[in-house]
Amino acid sequence: VDVEVVAHTGSTNADLLARALDLARPTLLVALHQSAGRGRAGRSWLSAADASLTFSLAWKFSGSPQRLLGLPLALGVALAEAVAAQGVPVRLKWPNDVLKDGAKLAGILIETRRATDGGTWAVIGIGLNLLMPEEMEQRIGRAVATAPWLARMERDVLMAALLSTLAIAIEQFEAAGFGAFRERWNRLHAWRGQQVDIIDAGTVLQQGVALGVDDSGRLLLDTVDGRVAVLSGDVSLRLT
Numbered sequence: 001v002d003v004e005v006v007a008h009t010g011s012t013n014a015d016l017l018a019r020a021l022d023l024a025r026p027t028l029l030v031a032l033h034q035s036a037g038r039g040r041a042g043r044s045w046l047s048a049a050d051a052s053l054t055f056s057l058a059w060k061f062s063g064s065p066q067r068l069l070g071l072p073l074a075l076g077v078a079l080a081e082a083v084a085a086q087g088v089p090v091r092l093k094w095p096n097d098v099l100k101d102g103a104k105l106a107g108i109l110i111e112t113r114r115a116t117d118g119g120t121w122a123v124i125g126i127g128l129n130l131l132m133p134e135e136m137e138q139r140i141g142r143a144v145a146t147a148p149w150l151a152r153m154e155r156d157v158l159m160a161a162l163l164s165t166l167a168i169a170i171e172q173f174e175a176a177g178f179g180a181f182r183e184r185w186n187r188l189h190a191w192r193g194q195q196v197d198i199i200d201a202g203t204v205l206q207q208g209v210a211l212g213v214d215d216s217g218r219l220l221l222d223t224v225d226g227r228v229a230v231l232s233g234d235v236s237l238r239l240t
């Protein structure tokens with residue numbers, strides 16, 4: 001993996017996505033400060049220098065983007081396990097938010113570019129809150145989690161630990177798909193057995209009890225009409 005570190009940028013995902021088709025090797029781009037971090041569906045991810053770890057990893061997969069539907073969940077598992085290995089207990093909120101004490105500690109955004117040889121470059125963006133300045137929490141406007149314990153670690157050591165866990169997970173995913181992660185995801189499921197709403201652009205599409213994920217990473221819901229499997233797409237999940 002080529003490693004690049006920049007003092008400041010808008011979005012590491014935007015930067016790597018723009019260059020993805022010209023990359024020769026998997027590339028890690030770490031920004032000490034990121035000012036226009038992105039979430040899913042045009043939402044933003046806020047971070048502050050010294051308070052957050054923000055980076056993106058570009059990796060070339062074989063086949064079409066369709067094959068990568070379960071990748072965000074697989075990497076959620078890897079990120080949660082890596083953080084847990086440092087002594088910080090976390091859970092997963094479907095599809096791939098890492099929660100600590102019920103609030104969001106880290107987010108993952110995966111964007112893809114189709115390569116000319118039929119493969120797909122995935123740019124995997126991760127934002128992890130280490131500390132949270134009061135002013136930033138107010139701007140986010142909801143409960144957020146931090147990991148002061150990780151904030152005390154050397155950033156390079158933390159980054160190396162995360163990178164090696166992510167690389168192993170990516171290789172497992174390439175070899176066996178999401179199937180290899182399903183049980184691990186379900187063990188970390190934060191809202192198992194809870195009543196949830198599936199929301200799309202402010203509208204509740206579905207309601208039910210969250211059971212866990214299936215072999216392709218869809219959320220299984222027990223609804224009044226029976227069991228349904230929800231594709232992540234751009235929908236959001238809320239406790240009812």
Ligand code: ATP
Nearest residue numbers: 039040043044045046047097104107140144236237
């Ligand atoms: P939601 O969390 O609303 O269900 P999502 O899981 O799709 O949506 P993402 O796209 O992963 O959310 O992240 C963007 C959202 O995360 C923002 O809309 C904001 O509410 C929240 N957010 C932004 N910055 C941070 C941060 N540093 N820590 C925790 N949450 C943040």
